Amino acid sequence: MAAVKxxxxxxxxxxxxxxLQGRxxxxxxxxxxxxxxxxxxATELDGVPIVFVFRHGQGHVHNATRAPYRANLFALxxxxxxxxxxTGTVGSLRDAIQPLHLALPDQVIDRTYRRPCTFYDDVAVxxxxxxxxxxxxxxxxxDAAPRxxxxxxxxxxYVCIEGPSLSTQAESQLYRTWGGDLVGLTAMPEARLAREAELHYALIxxxxxHDSWRSQPAGQEPEALLPQFTxxxxxVTAHGAALLRRALPRIASTPTACRCASALALAIFTDRTRIPAEVKSRLRPLLGRYLPSGLV
Ligand SMILES: [Zn+2]
Known part of the structure; x- marks a missing residue:
């Protein structure tokens, strides 16, 4: 197994x-x-090398549409x-998923439409x-969750919307009829790019x-919502961090039983000899091992 980071x-x-402050x-x-x-x-947590990324920049300077997902994943x-x-905040589309619970999505419905969604604009992958x-x-x-x-x-x-506004009530109801359980702004293109970079990726x-499908309780002042959100x-972030800390040592010792790390093996459709040298050079950290030596 490759050294886990x-x-x-x-x-x-x-x-x-x-x-992580000051570390x-x-x-x-x-x-x-x-x-x-x-x-x-870049540091270590529980003996595991980690690299922490502020998705929206420090001070939340990039909104979900403008966050540089490709640069972040390529650099990682x-x-x-x-x-x-x-990790990412979400609204719940289900009574059973309460605020402050955690959820580990296994599916996504991608409703984004204004953000670059692939590394491979210049080659068919x-x-x-x-x-x-x-x-x-x-x-x-x-496995780390029971405790x-x-x-x-x-x-x-997870229904990923473009934003920046949150869903209308009709949209929120529609997502429920589609089988959506959560609505958020960032899982896509992040999950897709991670697969394109052959990274194992999961989301807490x-x-x-409860998003907008459920009306606010009567008598709740809008001014109270921001402090409540904060x-x-x-x-909920403290809960997520605790789960992450429990999982980290397990990640380092668990053999992978998935194909994420070889996701490109059967995915490159362009004839390798027709990929321009400049493209090969630019995408070498992603594609290099699939290109015949001497062509990169
Ligand atoms: Zn995997």
């Missing part, structure tokens, strides 16, 4: 909950997809990351995405509310 994608709340080395990597969202923090791959655990999250990583998280302080839902369909979803975000 875990990329962790989250925000300020997760950074604090993991106790590690700050790294920047040049990528063909522009700058990544913020300097990465270039740094030798093998596994990625992402078709990765399988029937199971968009890594089965090995998800099972490792599920969790909160309920962990081991299966959920952090429910903070309070819930901190609490």
């Amino acid at each position: 875990v990329g962790i994608i989250g925000g300020q709340a997760l950074y604090q909950a993991l106790g 590690g080395e700050h790294l920047s990597v040049e990528t063909p997809f522009g700058p990544h969202s913020a300097p990465f923090i 791959k270039s740094l030798g990351v093998t596994h990625v655990i992402a 078709h990765v399988e995405l029937a199971q968009p999250f890594c089965a090995t990583l998800r099972q490792t998280l599920i 969790s302080d909160t309920e962990v839902h081991s299966s959920a369909t 979803a952090l429910p903070t509310d 309070q819930r975000l901190d609490a």
